[in-house]
Amino acid sequence: MTTAPEQTEAAADEATRDRILRAGMDCVTRYGRAKTTMRDVARAAGLSRATLYRHFVDRGALFHAIREFERRRDLAAITERAGRTTTLTDAVAVVAEVLAATGIRYRQGEHLAAGDEDLARYVALRLGRERERVAGMVRPYVRRAAAAGELRPGISETEAEEWLALSLAQAGSLTGVRSVDVRDPAAVGGWLARMACAGLCVDA
Known part of the structure; x- marks a missing residue:
């Protein structure tokens, strides 16, 4: 059975897109968001700039695609690992660890501390959306905790969800924190979960 030319071309386009991402x-x-150019990316991918622009019309489109790629990967990791936990604190630790690992991989805290104004504006402008995204990530585990009687009396699911979203939204860009090693995703995850859940859970 032969592969249709259209399928072969689509597969090649997908492989090239993945290579660019x-x-x-x-x-x-390596360079930070502000200093990364389309020329840099084309060179790193071993492709011409024309090929790069055929897939992404500008830096904004490329950065958006990178962000979506990372979000899908983060969510898959969280769903797989947090689904095996039994307490809200453990589930939140997984969420925070995954988010921290992505931020550390991009050295967000370092770039912010070094004065990357483009990244700082980006983080500030997207903070509300990031909280919404994190709220969606913790929602299933908050519901599970509420059903199991794990939440303290008087704390609603919405309150717990919003507090956790506020607490975890910047897990990947922590700087200047002395009580935890911000370069260690597992340490950041455990620390944030412990602090965030202390007032939410009966046995935290």
């Missing part, structure tokens, strides 16, 4: 992720990690 991974090169873009590497460039953002």
